[in-house]
Amino acid sequence: MLATISPPAGYGVAELQLDIDDTEHERRRAAGLGVATGHGFGGLDVLMALPHGLPVPLEALTDHQRAYVLRAPAGICTVTGGQVVRHVIRPCRVRLATVRAASASQLALDAADKFTTICARRVIITRPPSVHFPEKLLEFGSYGIGVCLQHPDGELETLVEPRPWRVKRHSAEDWWFAETAYGHFLAQQSPPASALSQAP
Secondary structure (H helix, E strand, O other): EEEEOOOOOOOOOOOEOOOOOOOOHHHHHHOOOOOOOOOOOHHHHHOOHHHHOEEEEEHOHHHHHHHHHHOOOOOOEEEOOOEEEEOOOEEEEEEEEEEEEEOOOOHHHHHHHHOOOOEEEEEEOOOOOOHHHHHHHHHHHHHEEEEEEEOOOOOOOEEEEEOOOOOOOHHHHHHHHHHHHHHHHHHHOOOOOOHHHOOO
């Protein structure tokens, strides 16, 4: 499913379009698990080192990895018979960051540019282009940031298409951002309080 949220603190004012993994979302709900950001990047580094759904001998793990998986709740992984199986996967993908501004200013460009390593980006403006706008359009286009003009009736006119975003590499930082965005999504659901459990 698609959902729209505000970004985590530190990323300015924007709307994030999330593509929620419905299967993982339901699995976490059934397990009583919300976000999996316990221990920040460190815990996610451990999880990224484990293949999803395949058993790994505990003796093959480092002391740090073994300590983490032995404390993790069942929604994260299970340890049986001297082996650990990771269940958790990234709960969502951030598809698009949208910044709204009066015009295609440098501030709007900077706000959208914060999401360069995360997703596609666009700016929605409400003021029609000025005579100097073609140069600004080229600048936004060179950064891969789309520009749409919102007309008074609400219709959006695409002036610059956002550059499609492709995953270059998977990192714990990207997974952490997805978990944090997922936490914001959960907070918008009802009841919000019970959905925000964290892994150790």
